[in-house]
Amino acid sequence: MARGKIQIKKIENQTNRQVTYSKRRNGLFKKARELTVLCDAKISIIMISSTQKLHEYISPIITTKQIFDEYQKTVTADLWSSHYEKMQEHLKKLKEINRNLIKEIRQRTGDSLNDLGYEQMVNLIDDIDNSMKLIREKKYKSISSRIDTSRKKLRNVEDIHRGLALQFDARHEDPHYGLVENEGDYNSMLGFPHGGPRIIAVRLPPGHHSHHHPSLHSGTGASDLSTFALLE
Template sequence: MARGKIQIKRIENQTNRQVTYSKRRNGLFKKAHELTVLCDAKVSIIMISSTQKLHEYISPSSTTKQLFDQYQKAVGVDLWSSHYEKMQEHLKKLKEVNRNLRREIRQRMGESLNDLDYHQMVNLIEDMDNSLRIIRERKYKVMGNQIETGKKKLRNVEEIHRNLLLEFDARQEDPHYGLVDNEGDYNSVLGYPNRIIALRLPTNHHPSLHRVGGSDLTTFALLE
């Protein structure tokens, strides 16, 4: 089946347009390579897509500059001179801007003031006053931020200090004695480090008796 003739016009669908561009670009580069090999020709192709992507084909034995030089020689024009003149003009403008900036910096340092008239010096003073005001505002802002940061750190230190004081006060309690539940049931309580001993005597106990067989001796460990 014969292929239908494609109408040559802009492809509206962006995806189809990009696919067609990629396929035909590769085909064009392939034909250029065949022409270079078969005919010993020097071919240069520069393509820029609608997405601003650059694609280039240069004969393997040539460079872009060589081809442009041969093109200039063949048609009798100088493509580089106009470009060079534009570059020189742009460089001249940049140098002028650089000189003006350097002169302005020297004037702000109190130098090179002889070339200024009265109005220029007044404008210079106003500019420096505005610059000084901006610098001061920035300085005060930085100082304020540092003060706020210092206050936050101080609050954290004070909180840590309070917690340490509470912990210290808690540890100041006498660790050698403790409390016994059911106070009154025990006749004697002895305290030792980390431990208390409670002694319960029988109801018929007489102070002159020294036996402990009928007594109730209980040991309690203190909580840390």
């Protein structure tokens, strides 16, 4: 069955276009290898896809430079010289740009002013004034940011100092400030001995509870019974 002819035009679908490019590139390189072996031909193929990928085939018996050298001899054209001249022209332009930039920098520091006319000096002053305004604005923003940071740190220090002062005043007014119930081997309960609120701490042996301990009811075992003023 004969294959149908494909219309030669750009393939709009990107995926199909890349698949076709890959298949035909491989076929082209295969034919180039066959020509190199069968006919002792010197072949160089350079391809760049629509995605800017470079593919090339060079006959194993020759280099790319040798291919270009033989091409120059055949068409009597000096490709390297013209390329070198373009590179030199580009280098000359870059050097000129570099000289102008160095000159402008020196003029902003007060050097190389002899070549400037009156209007050029006025424009230079305006440029420097605008630059100074931007620098001052940046400096003031930096100072403001530092001041805000220092104020936040100061507020934190003041809060810590205020908390410590309140704790100190509380300890000064009540020497028993900060006692904690159930500390260590003590169990504690609220009581009202001698007409005032107290905290009664009782040391209990392991495995016993306060309502079974005789010292709590009979008043014995003075070494295991301690009372503290209840905080108001």
